Structure formats: structure tokens, C-alpha cells
Amino acid sequence: MTRKSRRLVLIAAALGMLGVAAGLVLFAMRDNIVFFYGPSELADKKPSPGSRLRIGGLIKEGSVVRGDNLKVDFVVTDGKSDVAVVYVGQTPDLFREGQGVVAEGVLVSPGRFRADSVLAKHDEKYMPREVADALKKQGVWNEGADKPAGKP
Amino acid sequence: MIVETGHYALVLALALALVQAVLPLWGVLRRDGALMAIAAPAAVTQFIFLAVSFAALTHAHVVSDFSVLNVIENSHSLKPMIYKISGVWGNHEGSMLLWVLILGLFGAMVALFSRMMPDDLRAAVLSTQAWLGSAFILFILLTSNPFARVSPAPLEGRDLNPILQDPGLAIHPPLLYVGYVGFSIVFSFAAGALICGRIDAAWARFARPWTLLAWIFLTLGIAMGSYWAYYTLGWGGFWFWDPVENASLMPWLAGTALLHSIVVMEKRDALKIWTIFLAILAFSLSLLGTFLVRSGVLTSVHAFASDPQRGVFILAILVFFIGGALGLFAWRASALKSGGIFAPISREGALVANNLLLTTSCATVFVGTLYPLALEALTGEKISVGAPFFNLTFGPIIAPVFLLMPIGQVLAWKRGDLIGAMQRLIIAAVAALAATRVLAAMHGEPVVALIGSGVATWLIVGSFVEVFGRVFSSGASLVVMFARGVGLPRSAWGTAFAHAGFGVTLLGLAATGWGVEKITTIKAGDVIELGPWQVAVQSLDTRPGPNFRANIAPSLIMSGGVAIATIEPARRYYPSRQMSTTEAGIATIGLGQVYVSLSGENPDGSLDARLYWKPLVALIWLGALIMGFGGALSLSDRRLRMGVARRAKAAAVAAQPAE
Numbered sequence: 001m002t003r004k005s006r007r008l009v010l011i012a013a014a015l016g017m018l019g020v021a022a023g024l025v026l027f028a029m030r031d032n033i034v035f036f037y038g039p040s041e042l043a044d045k046k047p048s049p050g051s052r053l054r055i056g057g058l059i060k061e062g063s064v065v066r067g068d069n070l071k072v073d074f075v076v077t078d079g080k081s082d083v084a085v086v087y088v089g090q091t092p093d094l095f096r097e098g099q100g101v102v103a104e105g106v107l108v109s110p111g112r113f114r115a116d117s118v119l120a121k122h123d124e125k126y127m128p129r130e131v132a133d134a135l136k137k138q139g140v141w142n143e144g145a146d147k148p149a150g151k152p
Numbered sequence: 153m154i155v156e157t158g159h160y161a162l163v164l165a166l167a168l169a170l171v172q173a174v175l176p177l178w179g180v181l182r183r184d185g186a187l188m189a190i191a192a193p194a195a196v197t198q199f200i201f202l203a204v205s206f207a208a209l210t211h212a213h214v215v216s217d218f219s220v221l222n223v224i225e226n227s228h229s230l231k232p233m234i235y236k237i238s239g240v241w242g243n244h245e246g247s248m249l250l251w252v253l254i255l256g257l258f259g260a261m262v263a264l265f266s267r268m269m270p271d272d273l274r275a276a277v278l279s280t281q282a283w284l285g286s287a288f289i290l291f292i293l294l295t296s297n298p299f300a301r302v303s304p305a306p307l308e309g310r311d312l313n314p315i316l317q318d319p320g321l322a323i324h325p326p327l328l329y330v331g332y333v334g335f336s337i338v339f340s341f342a343a344g345a346l347i348c349g350r351i352d353a354a355w356a357r358f359a360r361p362w363t364l365l366a367w368i369f370l371t372l373g374i375a376m377g378s379y380w381a382y383y384t385l386g387w388g389g390f391w392f393w394d395p396v397e398n399a400s401l402m403p404w405l406a407g408t409a410l411l412h413s414i415v416v417m418e419k420r421d422a423l424k425i426w427t428i429f430l431a432i433l434a435f436s437l438s439l440l441g442t443f444l445v446r447s448g449v450l451t452s453v454h455a456f457a458s459d460p461q462r463g464v465f466i467l468a469i470l471v472f473f474i475g476g477a478l479g480l481f482a483w484r485a486s487a488l489k490s491g492g493i494f495a496p497i498s499r500e501g502a503l504v505a506n507n508l509l510l511t512t513s514c515a516t517v518f519v520g521t522l523y524p525l526a527l528e529a530l531t532g533e534k535i536s537v538g539a540p541f542f543n544l545t546f547g548p549i550i551a552p553v554f555l556l557m558p559i560g561q562v563l564a565w566k567r568g569d570l571i572g573a574m575q576r577l578i579i580a581a582v583a584a585l586a587a588t589r590v591l592a593a594m595h596g597e598p599v600v601a602l603i604g605s606g607v608a609t610w611l612i613v614g615s616f617v618e619v620f621g622r623v624f625s626s627g628a629s630l631v632v633m634f635a636r637g638v639g640l641p642r643s644a645w646g647t648a649f650a651h652a653g654f655g656v657t658l659l660g661l662a663a664t665g666w667g668v669e670k671i672t673t674i675k676a677g678d679v680i681e682l683g684p685w686q687v688a689v690q691s692l693d694t695r696p697g698p699n700f701r702a703n704i705a706p707s708l709i710m711s712g713g714v715a716i717a718t719i720e721p722a723r724r725y726y727p728s729r730q731m732s733t734t735e736a737g738i739a740t741i742g743l744g745q746v747y748v749s750l751s752g753e754n755p756d757g758s759l760d761a762r763l764y765w766k767p768l769v770a771l772i773w774l775g776a777l778i779m780g781f782g783g784a785l786s787l788s789d790r791r792l793r794m795g796v797a798r799r800a801k802a803a804a805v806a807a808q809p810a811e
Contacts, residue, residue, distance in 0.1 A: 009496055014508055021512045021549060025519050028544040036534035054536060070671065070760065090671055090751045090760045104536075 158208020331370025558614025604662025646786025657775025
């Protein structure tokens, strides 16, 4: 093989690799990317039932009902719209009424959500950032204060 | 007074860095030896001033000087001494100071140990390093001053985040930073080579030990961070594909590729342009990681936009250095003549394949990490990219690397013999099949775990085929073989160990497939079946701590009625910060671990708990230690040391009577 044809082989291999990688990335992006919505966005955009989502907001006061075998029913609210969530499993350390929460799972029907994970990750203000952004959009977040306005 | 001294020392370090950045570079351009000679002493003095500055901040933390804002925000007079010290780098300002300290350290080390290098190259390297140092010291002084005072001083500090009060976090950042920032010197070497036009095998020999040193520390730092996340976060996971983790993985992948291409450049004078590019890329990814972690862009794209001072400053540094280096690269690298030629099936060919796969896998991590940020900044849509994405993209691209590693090791330079190579590796293939058979009989499904452990065995055994081929021969006595083993270059052993360590980590990862996970509620007297073990909960207690209250569940790990280990999982509640942390109860049995973490308390007094049996899980981190050991062996190789220091050469010559 001449120097030139060797170089061509090398370039072809590199381009082939990149092509495979790009294909994999696009394929993975189709099914493995999960969109985040707050309750009001959920009501506006009406994603079709069965789609995989992450939702976030505040746990509505008085809405947490614990059932048998770690089953928990609760309502996620942003003050304007509500979503009923059912979840089976351990709840994170800071899972309390009035606290921010992010749940990942499947939309069963409009307004009903079945979560398979409830996120425990909180920043230093004990509020997941998506939730803070969603609440700011709805005007129930008081900038500067470390907790949402209108909640005790 | 000491605090002001530290502040002043930092300003002096900046002045020295500016001198070191400008004068030697001018000297290189004008071929003025006197100006070039300024670089080395300036680098050493700059490091001394940085060390004084860092020591001053450490002193303020140790004596709990609450007139310093940084101490108030991150310390508490009752905090144990180790966390007072680790609190220095457990915050933004202090960790940036550690960043520039390490930047200065690498500059000083090159000044002291690389006397063999041509004067112009050394001056250019140190000058580039000083440009980096100037930029980051300026960043600290202008946006993140750790020495800011507060008057009147409060009586008590606000304490360090409880989750950071952990021995793992005391040593993880320094290790990671030495690796992360260590690539800066490789970047400086690349810039120096481009400035001086010395892109050749000799350059590769000078730059390689530094690459290796940074790589060793980065490997250990990532492993340490992963183990910390495993035992403190209470989820039993050790890698979350979190942007902060990806920020350290990307330089590691690029650095590993560089480590291999620089060998080709040193031995065969080939892949020169590519190697220089990788050297720039590895540190560019470190800079990108620093930007992601330090600008606040991860906490919120909007927070970043509303308080952009720090982020924009780092972004400017990033653009200046990456853009400048790539511009220099485009200008100078095109003039290069390509060096030695080689057949596709050869050691070089295998290393090229390694580089293609590693950089492509790095690119997928890059896309997965930055795409959500870009999308949110542009459209406001929020998405999450998690493990499924990376398993589908990173996984298939990195998998061939495992298969190809042993093959590449036994191929000859220039023109290899693939069939011969496969014949030599038959023993590894047989071992892999045997291991799969045995594990299938012992553990059975899932198939992924069986395939993974088979590949891992292939890799571990295959890594040593090359060195054993050089040591063993039929008829030779043990003494002769031992002498041959000792006589082999240490870098040969280093490669074998580093590759085998990768295999050991893979084995640990594969074995997660055989793990057992149970989520349940526990109360005193419960006995829970967990794989081969039974977990007997002795009691549920509450226990007060110094600044927390803990729920604990002392438990015995039983095997057929015999207790073999005790664990004490706990859940701590810190009232002052209204924060709970999970202290997992971990019992190491052989190489596996029983892992129990507690969460919520139920009205009837029982506790929610996660219980895991993780066979062979310790291998994940043990593998990283073996990789680091292999790297260190390679670093101690005589040929590399000769490139590093003239004195070492003399010593090495004296100490090698016969070979």
C-alpha cells in the first residue's frame, strides 16, 4: 500500500467511526431523552398518555396518602395546576408536604402520573432547579427568599 | 496579618506569572538566552508564593479565623481538624486557589526536573504555563477572593455542608485536581512545541512522563470520587453520568488516548499532528469541566445568565486558551512532514484504533453532557440525559476497546502478524471461556454479566501474555526466568498492569449483574434473605451525635445461622441545616459487599431500607488502583527518567552494570 492509500484507509476508518457514533447518538436521543414539565406546562402541552416524562413542583399540603407496601399517592402542584402521582418505593430524605419534588415516570392519563422514581437531589436551597424554574414561571417563587411565597 | 500576607503573596505570584509569561516567550522569539533563562527561577518562585498564599488560607481555617468570609461560610469552630483543613478546598474560592497552586506546582516541577530539554522549548513551555497561571490568579483576585474580610467578625461559622464532612472528600479533590490540572503542563508542552517548531520524537519523550503523571492521579481521583458517591449517597450506585462526573471522565478519555499516541510519536515519529492535537484537547476538556463546575451553569442556566461574572470570566479564559492553541495548531502543524509509515495491522495500527475509539467515545459523552444545557439555553426545553443514553452510545463504542487491547499489545511495530498474535492469545481466550463456564455454573444469568466477565478475563490474562512471552521459555531455569522478568523494562510491566487493572474494573462492573437488591421496611427482629446471606436486624435505635440525631439499625450478616459481620446503617438528621444524610452500613465479604441504607421512618416505628448484595463490587475500585500502580511502574522506567532529569541519567548509568 502506498502512503496515500494508507492515509485514505485511516480517514475512512475515522469517518466510519464518527458515522457510527453519530448514528448511535441520534438513535439514543430518540428514545432515551426525557422531557421535564411542571404541572401547568403539562396542562398546556398535553403530551400523549404513555409518554415518559419528568414532572416537578411542590407536594400539595395534605395530599400525601401512604398505602401498603411502600405505595404513596400525592399531588404535585405549582399553585395553578395539579397532577396526581402514584409511586411505589422509598421516598427520598426530604419528601415532605410543601417540599419541591421531581418525579420520573409515565403519564397514565391527563392529570394522572405513575412515577417509578422520585428524585432526592436537591441543591443548597433544598429545591430542585427545574422545580424552582417552573415555580418562577408561575409566579409562586419569591426571588431572594429561600422558599416559595404563599407557603408557610 | 497572616491573611493579608496570603493575599499579598497571591498578588506577587500574579506579577511573577506575568513576568514568566512575557519575557521568556520574547526570548524564544528573539533567540535571547538571558531572557529564556528567566523562566525556570520565575516558575519556582511563583510556586513558592502560591504555596505561601495557600498556607495562609489553610491557617485561617485551622485557627477558625471568623473575620474571613470564606472561613465563616465553610467552617465551624467545633469541626474536626481534618475537615477544617479539607474545608479549605471544599468551597469555590479555596478550590480555585488549589487549582492555581497545582498549576504552579507543575510549572516548578518542569523548571526543576526537565533540565535535559532544549532551552527554547523549556522557556516556551514555562511561558505558556505562566499564561495559564496569570489568567486563573487574575480570576481569583477579581471574582473569587478567598481572603475577603468581614467586620465585625461573627462568633461562629456556618459549618461545612454535612455531606462534605467525610474523609473521602478530604482527599478526592486534591487527587482529582493534580490529574485534571496536570494536563495543563501537557498543553503547555504542546504549545511550546508549536512555538519552537520542535514537534518530534524527542519532544514526545519529554512530554510523556508528565502525561503519565497526570493520568495516574486523574485515574485515582475519579475512582475515589466514585467510591465516595457510592457510600455517602445511599443509592448503591457508583456512577451516575452526572455532568460533574462526565467533566472528569472526558479529560480521562482524551488523556488515555494521548498516553498511547505519544508512544507512537516517541518510538516511530508518526501521528505527530494528532498527538499535539490530543494534548491540546485533553486540557481543553479539563478547562471545560472547570467551566461547567465553577460557573454555576449546571445549577441553573438562568442563574448563570443572571449572575454571569464568574462564568463569563472562565468562559473567556476557555475561549482564549483553546482558541489560541488551536489557532497556533492550525498555523504551525500544517508545515509538519509526516513521519514513519506503518501497515494497518501493526502496533501503530492498533494504537490508532485505540485513539479513534477513545476519542469517539469521549465525543458521545461530550454530546450527552452539553446537549441538555445547549437545548435549555436556546429553547427553554428541559430534558434529562441519563444512563440509558450513555449505555447506548458510550457502551458500544468502548466495548471493542476491551477486545482489542490484548491484541494490540502483542502486535509488532510497523508490520504485525495478526494470526501469530491470535495464536499467542489462545491462552487468554481459553481462560475467558473457562471463566464464563465457571461463573455460569455458579451464578447463572444475566447473559450480560457472563459476557462482561468473559471479556474481563480475556483482558486480564491477555495483558500479561506479552511479558510472559518474553520471560518464559521451555528449558530455561526459574532463576533465568526471574532475571529476565526483572530485566524487562518497567514500562512493559506497567502496561501489563494498567491494562489488567482495566480488566479488573470491568469484571467488577460485569458482576453488578449478579447483585441482589431489596427495598423493604425493617423493624427489630426481622431477618431478610439477601442473596447468599441473611440480614438480621437487631434493633432500631435513635442515637444523638455532636450536631445530629441518628436513626440506626444495628444488624448482623448471617450465613446459615452464623454471624459473619456486623453493620450499623444510620440516617442522620442535622437540625441546624434541616438536612438528612444517609450513612450506609457496608460489610465487605471477600470482594463483595453487603450494603444497607435507611430512609424514611414510618408511623409504626419501622424504617424503610434498601438492601443490596453486590458481589465483586470492590474490584471496580481495586482495578483503578492497579491501573494507577501500572502507571507508576511505567513512570519509574529508566528510559522515561532519563528524559526527565540529568542527574537521574547519571545514577541510572552507574546502576546498570550489565544488560
